[in-house]
Amino acid sequence: MGHTEQLSMSELQTYLMDFAHCEDESDVFQLLASLLQDKLEFEDCIVLNRYKDRYYETIAATNAVFHAESWPECQLFSEALEKGCVLSKCPLQELEFALLNCIDKVSLKNSLVISIDSVGGQGLFIFTNVGISNCHNILNTATMKILLQQVYFTFINQVKLQKQTLKSLSMINKFTTLSTLFKELGTEWFWRSDSSMLFKSVNNIETVGNIYTEKFVGNSIESLITKSEQLNVDKWRDFNQIIENQEDFYNFEFEVTSVQDFWVSFSGKPQFDEQGYFAGYLGLAKNITVSKEREAALQAEKLKAEDASKTKSKFLSVMSHEIRTPIHAVMGMIELLLDTKLTPEQQQLVNYANSSTEILYGLITDVLDFSKIESGTVSFISKPFNIKLLSENIVGQLNIIEKSDDILFTTNIDENIPKYVVGDEYRLGQILFNVIGNAFKFTKHGQITLNVNLFNEQLIFDVKDSGIGIAKKNLELIFQPFSQVNDSINRKSEGVGLGLSISKNLLELMGGEITLETQLGLGSKFTISIPFKEAKDSENTHSVIQKQASLSILVAEDNKTNQVLIKAYLEKLNHKVTLANEGREAIELFKRKKFDLVLMDIMMPIMDGLSAAEYIRDELISDIPIYALTANAEKDNKASCFKVGMNKVLTKPIKFQALQEALSGVYPRG
Structure with missing residues (x-):
């Protein structure tokens, strides 16, 4: 071309x-x-x-x-x-x-x-x-x-x-990736059994080396379970009943024996042929080995935590007794001292000491029983107390402890506040001591004022200081436990940062609240409000010591100071007292002399109070009233006392009036 x-x-x-x-x-x-x-x-x-x-x-x-x-x-x-x-x-x-x-x-x-x-x-x-x-x-x-x-x-x-080819290849690659991921991570698979519950087929993404096919096809569930599973007789009896009734079942878990045992979860539905005859089960299974291992690990951690909790409880029980016992003695001696003739100055100092020991006892109780605080099970005592006296005592104590020529500490108590109100005196004292003490801690010079007023059936305590104040960014920390806003400016010992946190929690449990107004460099004002109830005249009257027939009382107590205290209480009530230093000595005295009552300390050397009480009941066959003396009045401890036959549990530190009331129902034994 x-x-x-x-x-x-x-x-x-x-x-x-x-x-x-x-x-x-x-x-x-x-x-x-x-x-x-x-x-x-x-x-x-x-x-x-x-x-x-x-x-x-x-x-x-x-x-x-x-x-x-x-x-x-x-x-x-x-x-x-x-x-x-x-x-x-x-x-x-x-x-x-x-x-x-x-x-x-x-x-x-x-x-x-x-x-x-x-x-x-x-x-x-x-x-x-x-x-x-x-x-x-x-x-x-x-x-x-x-x-x-x-x-x-x-x-x-x-x-x-x-x-289009590139798009298809991309989709194929995507599905291949998903398929590989499912193959590697997927744990579900289908299964089918015949009417005899022998596995006919297993459908799993694995086509080569499918362990489920190898283990299950041609076998029954019971032939595959581990020895530990065979011991769960009730579990398998219930499962066989479900199969016999041809019912659905869901998430039935069991362990399969293998080179490396594994756990599966089975769900199944019964299948029927065209004539309506039972043809077996069709269902879904899942490998749950990983979750079971995690569950076992959590259970082990739980047991470890429970053991640690038991150890902690044992430690607290021992420490409770060891610390409260001397506090008991101090409080008892102060109570005896208050009943003597004192000068006005001595009376004031003893009042300060008495208030301080009450607060100290509350603090020790909180620290030793912190688990109760965390769980919100702190108990409160509701009884009449002198609110003015409490405020004056706390102010007086802080004036002595925190005395400084650079700080003017003043207090104003509304005259309309009644002399006696109903509530928990030492808890309120603890709160006020914490808040006012905090004001002293962060005030180097200037003024601290406590104002006590009544408003809307609430007692209002305003604690205002001219200290360093608190920055807005730190306001959330102020009531957090173990928190210090600025350790470097503390005037004295910083403490552990629990005071305000405990005060806030206690107030909330008592139906009150605490608020804060502050500005950095210009001081702070804490406002405490708490429900108020005036004590009736009948509530204010202390029980008059009624004459009671003299009792012969055996006191088993290893602490010498507490021996002196309990003996003084009892003799003041005109009772005769015999002292024993531990349980075995108490038993020997009990055999030789006739008593109307036994006061038994729980924790003593050589033989403890529980063992001694049990011996008196079981070996000496005596029904004499036995009262436990313990610094740890937890529920379990009380149960242990009643279990060995004790009649009553008295908690240290026991007050004179409480002891008198406890003895009022005891009479000479002829």
Whole structure:
């Protein structure tokens, strides 16, 4: 065919069929080159597709440097779209070419641009370094236009196919990843049994080395369980009853024996054939070995924590006795001292000492029984007390402890406050001591004021100081346990940061509250409000010591100071007292002498009070009243006392009036 010959229709059909069979871009360009080799000389062919307004993208090119290029539509392309084709003798001067990234990598001369309109879109063919002598005659023919349209359409379809393939490959890769993840982490699998509960099949994602198939198929559950599972007779009896009744079951857990035993959870539903006969079970199973191991670890930690708690409780029980015993003696001696003739100054000092020991006892009780505070089971005593005396005693104590010429401490108590109110005196004293003591701690010089008023049936205590104040960012810390806002400015011992936290918790349990107004550098004001109830006259009257027949009382107590105290109490009530230093000595005295009552300390050397009381009941066959004396009045300790036959439990430190009331029902034994 000569250079000026047109492409015939039969040739066109042949080439179109050939293009339809091309598998990739290379095949298409190779076929196009063979078709045009005697019609058009060119170096490269670039096929563009319009992808947005005035921009084209390369969809195919004989030269790889043109791939991934974006082409703007400027004068050259616009002219090609208008005329159908255009020849540029200086393509590097055209904006379309000048803006290419690869322009410095190619040598361009005469370039022919042909526009293509197709149902697939609008495109351009660019032939570079063409021979210009005959290009117009060939490319203006109708058959050649049709052929280029088919080439363009072929490239468009290949691009779409390539994108679709990439998308499919991406989806396949995604599902492969998920499948692999499920294979590695998935623990669920399906199972089916026959009417005899033998496993017929196991469907699991594993196709090779499926341990579930190997272990279960052809076997029953009972034949696979571990020896420890076989001991759970009740569990398996109930399960077999469910199977016999052909009922659904869910999350039935058991351990399977294997090279490495594992746990499974089974759920199943009964299946029936077309005639309605039971055909077996179909269900879902899950490997729960990891969760069981975690459960076992948690159980071990729980047991360890329980052991630690028992050890703590034992420690607290011992420490409670050891610490409270001397406090008992101090409080008792002060009570005896108050009953003697004292000068006004001595009376005031003893009142201070008495109030301090009450507060100290409360603090020790809180520290030793902190578990009760944390659980909100702190007990409170409701009885009449002198609110003015309590306030004055605390003020007096702090004046002595915190005495400073740089601080003026004043107190104002509303005259309308009744003399006696009902409540817990030492808890309230503890709170006031903490708050006022805190004011002294953070005030180097200036003034501290305590104001006590009545408002809306509430007792209001305002503690105002001219100290350093507290920054807003630290307000949340002030009532937190073991927190110190600024340790560096404490005037004296910083403590452990429990005072305000304990005070806040105690107030909330008593139905009150504590609030704070403060500004850094300008002082603070703590306001304590607590429900108020005036004591009736009958409540204020102390019990008059009624005359009671003299009793012969055996007191078993190892602490010498407490011996002196309890003996003084009892003799004041006109009773005869015999002292024993420990349980064995008490038993020997009991054998030799007749007594009306035994007061028995629980913790003593050689023989403790519980053992001694048990001996009196079981060996000496005596029903004499035995009262326990203990510094630890927890529920378990009281139960231990009653278990060995004791009649009553008296808690140290015991007050004179409480002892008198406890003895009121005891009479001489003839």
